[in-house]
Amino acid sequence: MNKDLQIFNNIVNKLLEEEKTNPVTKPIDPEALYKTLDLSLSEEASLEGDFVKNLEKIVLNTPKTATNLFFNQLFGGRNSRAYLGELLAVMLNNSMYTYKVAGPHIGIEKTIIKEIIKLIGFGNKADGTFAAGGSMTIFMAMIMARDAYNLDIVKNGVLNKMVMYTSKESHYSIPKNATFMGIGRNNVRYIKADKHGKMMVSELEKAIKEDLEAGNNPFCINATASTTVMGAFDPIDEIAEMNKKYNLWLHVDGAFGGSVIFSKKYKKLLKGVEKANSFSINAHKMLGTPLSTSMVIVNDKKHLYDSFSNEANYLYQTDGDDLNLGKISLQCGRRNDAFKFWTLWKSVGTSGLEKIVDNHFDLAQASRDYIRNNKDYTLYSFDDSVTICFNYKNIPAKDICNRLYEEATLMVGFGRFDGTEFIRLVCINPENTKEDMMNFFRIMEEFVEKEFDV
Numbered sequence: 001m002n003k004d005l006q007i008f009n010n011i012v013n014k015l016l017e018e019e020k021t022n023p024v025t026k027p028i029d030p031e032a033l034y035k036t037l038d039l040s041l042s043e044e045a046s047l048e049g050d051f052v053k054n055l056e057k058i059v060l061n062t063p064k065t066a067t068n069l070f071f072n073q074l075f076g077g078r079n080s081r082a083y084l085g086e087l088l089a090v091m092l093n094n095s096m097y098t099y100k101v102a103g104p105h106i107g108i109e110k111t112i113i114k115e116i117i118k119l120i121g122f123g124n125k126a127d128g129t130f131a132a133g134g135s136m137t138i139f140m141a142m143i144m145a146r147d148a149y150n151l152d153i154v155k156n157g158v159l160n161k162m163v164m165y166t167s168k169e170s171h172y173s174i175p176k177n178a179t180f181m182g183i184g185r186n187n188v189r190y191i192k193a194d195k196h197g198k199m200m201v202s203e204l205e206k207a208i209k210e211d212l213e214a215g216n217n218p219f220c221i222n223a224t225a226s227t228t229v230m231g232a233f234d235p236i237d238e239i240a241e242m243n244k245k246y247n248l249w250l251h252v253d254g255a256f257g258g259s260v261i262f263s264k265k266y267k268k269l270l271k272g273v274e275k276a277n278s279f280s281i282n283a284h285k286m287l288g289t290p291l292s293t294s295m296v297i298v299n300d301k302k303h304l305y306d307s308f309s310n311e312a313n314y315l316y317q318t319d320g321d322d323l324n325l326g327k328i329s330l331q332c333g334r335r336n337d338a339f340k341f342w343t344l345w346k347s348v349g350t351s352g353l354e355k356i357v358d359n360h361f362d363l364a365q366a367s368r369d370y371i372r373n374n375k376d377y378t379l380y381s382f383d384d385s386v387t388i389c390f391n392y393k394n395i396p397a398k399d400i401c402n403r404l405y406e407e408a409t410l411m412v413g414f415g416r417f418d419g420t421e422f423i424r425l426v427c428i429n430p431e432n433t434k435e436d437m438m439n440f441f442r443i444m445e446e447f448v449e450k451e452f453d454v
């Protein structure tokens with residue numbers, strides 16, 4: 001082990017150096033991938049020297065997602081305290097299904113869940129669990145909503161036409177999940193969003209009424225707390241009223257924006273969340289823990305047991321259900337995703353998490369201001385969002401993003417709203433400062449000057 005830890009240290013040091021000089025990896029053409037890197041597996045063992053050299057080459061040719069020039073997805077940066085927890089969790093290699101094999105890490109996971117329950121204002125019956133990713137937490141919430149509608153489904157399957165509601169701007173995992181849970185993707189109703197990208201509650205009610213008149217069975221509403229592209233927060237409070245009126249299950253998908261619970265200033269964006277039945281949050285997005293750190297919270301733990309508990313004599317041999325988290329999990333073996341979040345939270349405190357969240361909004365504001373003051377830009381974003389959607393000099397967003405990538409200059413993606421395609425710049429890397437955002441604009445502008453005929 002010691003030898004491999006040394007190899008690990010050497011390679012990581014090279015990576016950190018490389019990130020300083022070359023913050024964006026030159027992309028390898030997929031056609032050339034197997035010629036550039038030796039990825040082959042064969043009957044014979046690799047020679048030690050070749051093996052290490054090869055490892056190093058693979059690492060250094062991997063797209064860099066932790067530098068200040070990566071704005072491509074909803075994660076970024078490398079918080080060293082969170083990484084410390086993650087690396088230790090890998091060394092310990094526990095599985096979170098029982099107290100017998102996870103020990104204190106059960107307490108760590110429970111502590112995090114408990115603190116989040118307090119922050120969102122769910123009552124003392126609430127509980128939650130970590131899952132493999134945000135999509136999976138929404139899947140779990142949808143299953144609990146289905147079974148809460150009719151617990152007989154657990155035994156006999158879905159026999160009626162069950163329909164759910166989500167905004168057309170919501171995450172693509174919802175229709176996928178609808179197929180997995182047996183209601184079918186045609187039974188997801190996509191509610192219109194207003195010009196800011198928020199679900200229109202009047203349209204929601206219209207759709208519910210139509211389904212009821214048609215004899216269908218509405219059972220669930222998904223509200224999005226920060227949509228993936230525009231970063232819009234659905235009006236949870238109003239949606240919760242609608243949910244109460246029709247007695248459905250409200251899930252709040254906070255995979256992207258749920259972390260505003262840590263901010264005194266921005267938690268207003270989740271107003272009404274305490275009235276939801278379930279809530280999900282990804283710490284690997286706004287808070288910058290390593291992938292994945294995804295949690296789902298439910299206002300009554302009974303639903304977790306109703307939907308996910310199974311007896312397994314070979315597994316649950318000691319301790320009570322409260323300590324054997326496998327009983328409320330979608331998975332059997334489950335990696336420890338709690339420790340990295342705990343090491344971050346413990347070391348910076350809740351006030352430190354608040355600073356991380358507020359910083360994203362500050363940087364987004366500074367970026368919008370920059371764009372508003374520059375005639376070459378068109379802005380599509382609104383306040384209270386950490387994504388900045390814009391076009392530059394009327395050049396197709398796709399062209400700028402793809403050329404920046406090909407030339408290893410910057411990593412940024414494009415998105416679409418209301419028929420318009422634009423560059424989507426995200427404020428998600430907790431280490432970024434205002435200078436990093438201004439640096440983005442400068443590099444992009446210089447690149448366009450040099451590479452485009454405008």
Ligand SMILES: *Cc1c(COP(=O)(O)O)cnc(C)c1O
Nearest residue numbers: 133134135171226227228255256
């Ligand atoms: C990212 C995202 C998800 C999915 O989370 P993963 O961890 O990537 O599976 C769900 N909903 C929204 C709004 C998201 O932005």
